[in-house]
Amino acid sequence: MPLLINGKTSVDSWVTLNAEQFAADASALISESRAKGSAVIYPIADYLANRDVLNSDPKNTGVLVTGDDDLSQLTEIFAEVSLIAIDFPVLRDGRGFSIARNVTRRGFKGEVRAVGDVSYDRLDSMHRSGFNAYQMADDKFSADTHKAFTEMTVNYQPTHLR
């Protein structure tokens, strides 16, 4: 899946674990990825449940959040992770925009990655809401994708990025 960062395609060095994988054998997974030195994105609930084990390697640790997750502790773990992936489960679900806004204005400086239903016509709004990385399905990505960020050059929201 193409990953877009700063308007360019990038190599995705992160592995995303899902909740099922985690439920099957959490400790084995953790020690395996530690051994390989992989950078891993954990579902936030699983991260929080294993926080005392996972909080020692911010560079290689990320969390995945959705609109349904309890995000009350998200700010607390900013220093423990270098990536926050925010899921757009379906086109019509716009919670991710506000989650990204909350993450960046509360001071998170790492990668804020849009995952899920990420497509051309929403990239600019995502950028303006605080995202800086976009994981797109192969069929949604093209050589012209970077143009999405320059279609609109003026805006009325001084609190949101241009």
Next chain:
Amino acid sequence: MYQYNNDDQQLVDERVEQYRDQTNRFLAGTLGEDEFLALRLMNGLYVQRQAPMLRVAIPYGLMSSVQLRKLADVSRKYDRNYAHFTTRTNLQFNWPKLEEVPDILAELAAVQMHAIQTSGNCIRNTTTDPYSGVYKGEIEDPRPYCEIIRQWSTMHPEFAYLPRKFKIAVTAGPEDRAASQVHDIGLHMVKNDAGEVGFEVMVGGGLGRTPIIGQVIKDFLPMEHLRSYLDAILRVYNLNGRRDNKYKARIKILVKAFGIKKMAALVEEEWLGFTKDSDLLLSKADIEKFKSYFTPPAYAADAANNIDLTTDFAKSATFKAWYERNTVEHKVDGYRIAVISLKPLLLPPGDVTDSQMDLIADLADKYSFGEIRSTHDQNLVLADVKMSELYPVWEALNGANLARANIDTLTDMICCPGYEFCALANAETLPIADQINARFDNLDYLYDLGDIQLNMSGCINACGHHHVADIGILGVDRKGENYYQFTLGGSSKTDASIGKTIGKALPATEVANTVEKILHVFVENRVAEESFREVIKRIGLNPFKEYVYAASH
């Protein structure tokens, strides 16, 4: 009125090209149906039963003669020589071609118009009092604040995929001509004890399947915090509103679930924590800048010297009736507010032809400083007509079937387009409106009845605002046949209330008969000059129910 600067113009121009590209990708097959649906809706394009429908934004119901002429022109060039005004004070074209919409938008952009956010799950056009700036009882002209809201909400990157659509209405004082209490947010201009002007903020009102009157979330919001507080409400809604069921997704359901206290606390936390002192804070200079676009026009100093209309009244009793019913006191002596009725006999409420639009634009230029307003009950307004010039204005309107003297009477009904034009509708509305019009065309009878609001919707989504009318009519489908359910006692004004159903739905052929029965009970029970609403408040619904559903009359 507000004039675009270079940035405003660039934004709408870029939006046109962005939409053109989206349309091209859809037509080329590279943009999926589902995704294009969301994108075209956010730009006002529906696909209806017979053709697409394009809804053009008229921000807070204010347009210039140049803009109205352009709308007339578009209806000639791309549509069937007419258009329809809506309860959001917008304008709809019923027969555009999907592939020509980008060209229509480019034409509109040339006169500072657009279709941005006239549909979709985003912040819609802000509506306000059609008498803004000219009404005696107003606290302050609300339009500068409406323009502030327009800009803040236009292409807000966070709020384009809300749980559901979001509507804001603004009043200019204690009188409510914007149905503000049945809006997602209603802003009431108020003065506090210190004499400062601000807004009382209501949240969680709405019509549709679950009609609810909004509740006060903030007693007094100073003007400088207008954007920051709205931003806070929207963020709380975007993150917490239901997304599992579109019929439970409006903010009214969230407010009901949380209770107004918790809702207010969450918004307050967001506001105080982040938005209040952010760049959304408006400086005095910011507000003054917006106000400078809405300064009073150059009223003639001698207008008050010519206010005796005796000669004009003697010329025409019809003019006198129009003056009494369709004009309103102006805050400047010698001027009147003239309401143009878009509720003629036997034609669809809210519709206007290209030649009528041209004529109204000409009248605005000649007699009303080149501006026209659209109202939430689907009429138009020339806000600044000299009393001495009312007669020629009336004459011209009368010659174009635009001077039916029925404002605020039974036949000044709010009515959605119904089954013929809307894919959501279950029942016809326009033939029923005709039926009512044909029965109640006697103006003397209508004047005797006084102010009565009759509203009609062709389905439960309630675009015709039937819940908030003295007499509300809802069309329903029963095995392919249209039936009509009556609600009584609703209001969208300061004493807003949701009407109550009086009984089972009745066949289409019985609608005018039923209205007649309802009016009969009203007239029989009325004391002196009591209004319909006052009678309902005093005697309740039972006498109406009994008479309408009695075995025979």
